[in-house]
Amino acid sequence: MRRLTVPKIRQRKKDGVTEEPLVMLTAYTARQAQLLDAHCDLLLVGDSLGQVIYGLPSTVPVTLDMMANHAAAVVRGSYHSVVIVDMPFGSYEASPQHAFESASRLLKESGAAGVKLEGGAAMAETVAFLSQRGIPVMGHVGLTPQAVNVLGGYGARGRSDAEAEKIVGDAKALDEAGAFAVVVEGVVEPIAIEVTESISCPTIGIGASARCDGQVLVAEDMLGMFERVPRFVKRYEEIAEIIAKAAETYAAEVRSRAFPGEEQTYQPK
Numbered sequence: 489m490r491r492l493t494v495p496k497i498r499q500r501k502k503d504g505v506t507e508e509p510l511v512m513l514t515a516y517t518a519r520q521a522q523l524l525d526a527h528c529d530l531l532l533v534g535d536s537l538g539q540v541i542y543g544l545p546s547t548v549p550v551t552l553d554m555m556a557n558h559a560a561a562v563v564r565g566s567y568h569s570v571v572i573v574d575m576p577f578g579s580y581e582a583s584p585q586h587a588f589e590s591a592s593r594l595l596k597e598s599g600a601a602g603v604k605l606e607g608g609a610a611m612a613e614t615v616a617f618l619s620q621r622g623i624p625v626m627g628h629v630g631l632t633p634q635a636v637n638v639l640g641g642y643g644a645r646g647r648s649d650a651e652a653e654k655i656v657g658d659a660k661a662l663d664e665a666g667a668f669a670v671v672v673e674g675v676v677e678p679i680a681i682e683v684t685e686s687i688s689c690p691t692i693g694i695g696a697s698a699r700c701d702g703q704v705l706v707a708e709d710m711l712g713m714f715e716r717v718p719r720f721v722k723r724y725e726e727i728a729e730i731i732a733k734a735a736e737t738y739a740a741e742v743r744s745r746a747f748p749g750e751e752q753t754y755q756p757k
């Protein structure tokens with residue numbers, strides 16, 4: 489199976505219609521990518537790894553090095569999905585030129601196919617600059633976690649008319665600038681639908697609407713790795729319980745000398 493491409497993803501939405509929704513999950517490691525790859529169209533190396541892997545309080549402190557290293561691992565662990573890597577806070581906002589330097593580094597060091605960046609109309613010039621120079625860009629509107637210090641939290645967006653209008657305008661600006669897809673995060677459903685109907689490239693929803701052209705979740709969230717998750721997460725497994733139980737049994741067996749057993753022990757000859 490040859491790896492999917494960004495143009496193939498973009499073409500899944502034709503004349504405003506996406507027959508089969510796009511499937512995206514986050515992945516940060518090679519083994520995780522191996523397990524998720526065959527089931528996805530896109531793997532996102534999200535800057536959510538700041539919280540999920542590094543225990544940081546937000547995505548704000550995430551660095552280009554972290555993103556490049558995890559993206560390289562995910563590319564090595566996958567052969568089917570398109571791998572997209574998040575541009576971390578501070579690596580793209582100042583100018584299109586700075587964004588190009590950062591994005592090209594991410595692609596060169598990881599082999600990922602494209603980048604994702606947060607922000608709407610204010611980033612349109614940058615999206616055009618990158619995509620006209622060989623770097624496919626996925627946009628991200630609505631709840632944009634890198635702006636937590638401006639937004640003041642992670643609540644749903646688009647509840648006021650002004651906010652709703654801004655989100656739709658942002659998505660349109662990204663679409664016109666050449667984004668190949670736009671993540672719509674944490675917005676009330678009518679706005680997610682309006683965005684999906686008013687832009688030509690696919691929308692990928694998270695806490696948005698089933699009517700988006702695709703969906704994404706943080707893999708650890710949907711696997712049940714964390715006790716507390718946002719309301720928009722569906723837990724498909726309770727993996728934290730499985731891990732804790734295995735550690736508990738292992739600890740008990742070590743302490744009682746039940747582990748290692750005969751099968752795990754080398755003997756001469």
Ligand code: KIV
Nearest residue numbers: 514534535536671704
């Ligand atoms: O960082 C991330 O995981 C993301 C997705 C939740 C869209 O940006």
Ligand code: NA
Nearest residue numbers: 534535536574
């Ligand atoms: Na992100």
